[in-house]
Amino acid sequence: MPLFKTISVNSQTTVKIWKIKESYEALLQPLTLKPESLNRVLGMKSELHQRGFLSVRHLLREFGYTDQDLYYDTNGKPHLKDGKHISITHSFTFSGVIISDKEVGIDIEKQRDKIAVIAHKFVDYEFNYIQPTDEDYINRLTVIWGIKESLYKLFATPGMLFKTHFLVIPFMLKDGNTIAWIDYNHKKYRYQTAFLEFEGFTCAYVVP
Incomplete structure (x- = not known):
């Protein structure tokens, strides 16, 4: 079972990563998918995406859930039936x-040089402390993008912009964590964030 890592963020929050x-076929065989999930995975053109989708269902099983426990709202945000x-x-x-009693968000990104080409689209304030x-x-x-x-x-609100509404406080890679803010609709929200690197990938996650 390639459960790669389990992180106990706090008493209410756990991260699990699958390699x-x-x-x-091996991923699909032990799973019982609801019809819409099966249709979705069969409709994917890329086997990489299919395997990613199915591996998430294996992670759900690691938490004690099944595909039937998961549903999505109109903004595409996933939810669990137990709240x-x-x-x-x-x-x-x-x-x-990542599963928690509080609102959470997680992202894994492959570290690639081409992120520098689009940096201007999602970085503003952060250029005060990072330079090419x-x-x-x-x-x-990659950490900034992931956060x-x-x-x-986490916020799942159409119209939010990475560059305009999200702000990541200065950090070094060795820190493994920093603070981030959402400044949206004249309100400010503060979040704890953490990040880690492994095998050319970066994982970041946020909790209020």
Whole structure:
């Protein structure tokens, strides 16, 4: 079972990460999917996406849930029927799930140089403490993206912009955590964030 990592964030919050090594068939075989989930996975053109989708259902099982316990709202945000909060991510060969009593968000990203090309689209304030000449520029950009993506998943409000409404307080990679803010509709929200790197990937997650 390639459960890669379990992180106990606090007494109400747990992160589980899966390393996707199995074939599509091996992932599908032990699962009981509801009809809409089966239709969704069969309709995916990429086997990478199919395996990511199925590995998330295996992570649900690690938490004691099934595919039947999961549903999505009109904004595409996942929910659990028992009222616990959940966020989901998958990227290439890794997937992750965070479950908590509070609103949460999680993101896994592959570290790639091309993130520098789109940095201007999601970074504003953060350019005060990171520069393209920094040795760890790509990795810290990936952390910033991951935190902002996690905030977006948590808030799930159409119209929010990474660059305009989300702000990540200065950090170093060795810190493993920082504070982030959402400034939206004349209200400010403060979040604890954490991040970790493994095998060329970055995982970030946020909790209020």
